Amino acid sequence: EAAVTQSPRNKVAVTGGKVTLSCNQTNNHNNMYWYRQDTGHGLRLIHYSYGAGSTEKGDIPDGYKASRPSQENFSLILELATPSQTSVYFCASGDWGNEQYFGPGTRLTVL
């Protein structure tokens, strides 16, 4: 069974604060992804990675950084959080041509 975990599951942050969302996968997949999900916008890709040490910009990277220190871990960093970044964030892992496996999501509220 594919396994992707995320922490924290819920987070309340203040405007201007730094937020780090963490993702871990035990699937040994090369590729990992960060999405945000907002009603009417579907799942939008923020950053992704092809392997340890690599990060690529997705479709909406502004205001976000990513870090892939190992095959298993992929973090999303909001250096200066804003209320517009209030959303549900999903991490996923997958390999070329195969399905993506999603984590349980992190609900982030920026006040």
Add this chain to the structure above:
Amino acid sequence: QQQVRQSPQSLTVWEGETAILNCSYEDSTFDYFPWYRLFPGESPALLIAIRPVSNKKEDGRFTIFFNKREKKLSLHITDSQPGDSATYFCAARGNAGAKLTFGGGTRLTVRP
């Protein structure tokens, strides 16, 4: 410009009816079209997928119809059940990369 569009945004059907969810895309290089389903409070999960070599893919009550010329596809859910109530996302992947582009989703409600 949205590369993958879905309609309707929201759909309600009665139990036993066929639900039809529509999807269209812009990029003719897209070569893989998965549909993901998201139940409230859970994770998106792959439901069914199709490649342009086929114009139809069936899995139980779920069928994808694909029209390459018009760049359109649809997901048909026959004999809809209340347990099918969820948000359905159409996605597309280009043959040069690993990333998926998702549509805005259709929120399906099946009334008993």
